[in-house]
Amino acid sequence: MPINRFFVILNATAGRGAAAAFGPRLREELEAAGVEHLIVQTQRRGHAAELAESAARAGWPAVVAVGGDGTVHEVVNGLMRAAGDGPSTPLGIIAVGSGNDFAKLAGVPANSMAALARLSVAEPRAVDVGSVNGQWFSNGVGIGLDAQVAIEVDRRRRFRGMAMYLNALARVLRAFRPRRMRLELDGVLVSDLPMTLVTIANGGRHGGGFWICPDARIDDGALDICACDALGTAGILRFLPRVMRGTHVGASCVHMHQARRVRITSSDPLPVHADGEIIAEDARELDIVIHPGRLRVLV
Numbered sequence: 001m002p003i004n005r006f007f008v009i010l011n012a013t014a015g016r017g018a019a020a021a022f023g024p025r026l027r028e029e030l031e032a033a034g035v036e037h038l039i040v041q042t043q044r045r046g047h048a049a050e051l052a053e054s055a056a057r058a059g060w061p062a063v064v065a066v067g068g069d070g071t072v073h074e075v076v077n078g079l080m081r082a083a084g085d086g087p088s089t090p091l092g093i094i095a096v097g098s099g100n101d102f103a104k105l106a107g108v109p110a111n112s113m114a115a116l117a118r119l120s121v122a123e124p125r126a127v128d129v130g131s132v133n134g135q136w137f138s139n140g141v142g143i144g145l146d147a148q149v150a151i152e153v154d155r156r157r158r159f160r161g162m163a164m165y166l167n168a169l170a171r172v173l174r175a176f177r178p179r180r181m182r183l184e185l186d187g188v189l190v191s192d193l194p195m196t197l198v199t200i201a202n203g204g205r206h207g208g209g210f211w212i213c214p215d216a217r218i219d220d221g222a223l224d225i226c227a228c229d230a231l232g233t234a235g236i237l238r239f240l241p242r243v244m245r246g247t248h249v250g251a252s253c254v255h256m257h258q259a260r261r262v263r264i265t266s267s268d269p270l271p272v273h274a275d276g277e278i279i280a281e282d283a284r285e286l287d288i289v290i291h292p293g294r295l296r297v298l299v
């Protein structure tokens with residue numbers, strides 16, 4: 001049965017103005033559609049998670065994230081916190097961010113008007129969701145180079161989409177050094193070496209268009225792992241176009257795995273992002289788990 005009551009969380013800062021511009025349209029269309037709704041605009045970082053959690057606890061049948069991957073990340077955290085061990089409140093997404101990786105992977109229409117029109121006829125799709133040290137993520141966790149790039153994107157947002165990530169990468173590469181990571185998959189030690197990055201993926205597409213784990217599926221009950229050996233700047237730059245196409249898989253310095261649980265320890269402080277949101281700059285221990293089918297997305 002389609003849902004006809006929506007708690008809508010709008011991050012007006014997403015998409016470098018695209019979300020703010022979409023706000024008035026969102027109000028008009030929801031009113032014209034005659035569906036019951038409440039639109040709340042986020043006031044600060046972390047606010048979307050709080051709003052989503054209280055909306056789910058208050059019994060709203062669906063919570064809609066209007067923003068990018070960071071907004072979805074927060075809303076997922078709120079919904080999963082409210083769910084406890086029970087079923088999660090369905091998540092609607094209107095992708096008006098810069099990267100919108102998870103929305104694309106989940107099958108949400110890329111066009112925001114189409115996504116909005118779809119909401120009132122959409123059905124919940126059960127997909128996997130991950131946790132890292134108890135915090136939830138929808139699309140993936142990155143440790144090393146990609147986390148350093150996320151930190152740089154956050155410091156200085158220039159451009160949108162892929163250009164934004166490439167610009168940040170250029171700045172990171174000036175001082176990047178590989179970090180030693182001890183990688184255990186489902187309790188088995190796989191490596192203990194300096195790495196350029198380790199990405200633990202629920203979905204295949206990250207950072208606005210890098211197919212770092214091209215075979216990852218958000219409903220296969222598994223995490224896909226891409227571990228890349230220590231590379232110098234020239235090596236990283238050579239690899240980059242291949243990561244955009246997903247053709248880096250098979251190279252001798254790239255190790256692909258699947259697991260349900262990933263443990264990473266290090267004596268080196270590790271930068272870590274979850275869904276592009278920086279969750280640590282100096283982590284020493286990470287416990288990452290997949291929770292099959294626990295998240296429900298309206299598509």
Ligand SMILES: Nc1ncnc2c1ncn2[C@@H]1O[C@H](COP(=O)(O)OP(=O)(O)OP(=O)(O)O)[C@@H](O)[C@H]1O
Pocket residue numbers: 011012013014015016042043044045046047048067068069070071072074096097098099100101208276277
């Ligand atoms: N009112 C607010 N003021 C400042 N920052 C906010 C506010 N509301 C949310 N945020 C933060 O804005 C950041 C960016 O949001 P989001 O990721 O959704 O957009 P984006 O970066 O444009 O898209 P994408 O992640 O898809 O590239 C997130 O870190 C989120 O926590």
